[in-house]
């Protein structure tokens with residue numbers, strides 16, 4: 001009832017999750033108060049659902065979105081072309097994409113990288129020893145030995161244009177780090193850098209897959225081509241999300 005009054009659309013479902021997460025009525029009340037104060041449900045529960053898995057999330061780290069399951073599925077399809085793929089989850093946040101890769105490809109060599117120390121810590125929580133986790137600015141985070149050897153790079157990098165940040169839902173604006181959302185002018189600054197730098201790190205025939213909005217996809221496809229990729233755009237009409245895939249030939 002209190003969640004409903006506070007404007008939670010899925011109040012009943014949320015209440016059930018909060019009750020299940022609490023060990024006592026006092027704890028349930030504390031969790032409820034956090035939610036009523038506007039904290040995202042996933043931070044309060046400590047997990048988010050992603051492609052049928054529970055990914056641990058902590059405040060200060062981007063909450064994986066269901067729309068990114070489209071990128072995850074496309075990357076799974078790409079990685080299935082290799083027997084023992086080397087996969088990089090670039091801008092990994094909590095490592096949601098990597099948890100999917102780890103489940104699907106027990107034989108894969110997994111790497112995940114992020115600039116944020118909080119994200120790197122969360123990815124370690126989710127992936128343990130299953131992936132090598134690197135901290136730094138895009139590909140500069142990686143050891144030199146990986147150059148020319150990565151079969152699939154999947155990146156859900158920030159792509160919200162800076163001038164659109166004030167219009168994001170309150171929960172994202174207030175509770176998630178701006179660094180996880182802000183894609184600079186047009187939202188494409190990081191994605192363009194990724195497209196330019198990826199060829200040096202990919203194996204022959206390797207693939208780069210990035211998430212963006214439907215509207216950003218044609219421009220980004222042109223950037224991929226300029227970097228030497230054969231580029232393909234797939235869109236998910238339900239979420240307005242696009243995945244640009246570049247294959248290195």
Ligand SMILES: C[S@@+](CC[C@H](N)C(=O)[O-])C[C@H]1O[C@@H](n2cnc3c(N)ncnc32)[C@H](O)[C@@H]1O
Pocket residue numbers: 062063064065068090091092093094095096097113114115116119136137138155156157158159179180181190
């Ligand atoms: C939109 S979030 C996506 C996180 C994760 N891939 C997911 O889908 O849940 C973008 C992530 O990019 C990271 N990031 C921002 N700038 C970066 C940079 N220059 N190098 C590496 N990571 C960066 C942020 O810290 C954040 O974790």
